[in-house]
Amino acid sequence: MNPNMKKNMRQYTGGKPSEAEIEKRINLTTKLILQGYNRHQIIEYFDEELELCSSTANKYYALGLERIREINKEEIRKEVHFELQRLENLYLECLKNNDRRTAAGVAKQIADLKGFQQATMLEIQAENNNNKVTINIVNPKNK
Numbered sequence: 693m694n695p696n697m698k699k700n701m702r703q704y705t706g707g708k709p710s711e712a713e714i715e716k717r718i719n720l721t722t723k724l725i726l727q728g729y730n731r732h733q734i735i736e737y738f739d740e741e742l743e744l745c746s747s748t749a750n751k752y753y754a755l756g757l758e759r760i761r762e763i764n765k766e767e768i769r770k771e772v773h774f775e776l777q778r779l780e781n782l783y784l785e786c787l788k789n790n791d792r793r794t795a796a797g798v799a800k801q802i803a804d805l806k807g808f809q810q811a812t813m814l815e816i817q818a819e820n821n822n823n824k825v826t827i828n829i830v831n832p833k834n835k
Contacts, residue, residue, distance in 0.1 A: 721752045725756050734756075735749040737749075772805060776802065776805055786798060
């Protein structure tokens with residue numbers, strides 16, 4: 693029998709891994725990703741060290757990436773929250789000092805951070821008396 697065939701036909705040694713074992717493998721995968729290992733290297737590691745097939749290693753790799761994304765989302769939320777607080781304090785300080793131009797710039801930054809696009813300017817002509825009316829419309833960003 694071909695040695696490669698033997699490697700791919702490992703004996704089934706037990707049931708499903710426990711929740712603790714799954715968590716341990718996901719944590720290991722996350723750690724390897726953060727250390728700079730690529731998908732191929734992680735699959736090789738799982739194959740050689742843990743004797744798991746590549747499809748199982750791929751599943752743990754995907755779960756590890758998802759965990760990293762979740763961690764990053766929470767960190768980004770915290771940073772956005774702190775930045776909004778800082779900008780709102782700056783906005784109030786600008787208004788207190790009658791610095792309307794800077795306050796308008798800060799208000800734009802706050803709107804951008806909250807997910808609003810820059811205001812779109814529309815000019816509308818009144819039918820009766822050629823007066824121009826400018827309307828600002830703020831459109832939410834498409835996500």
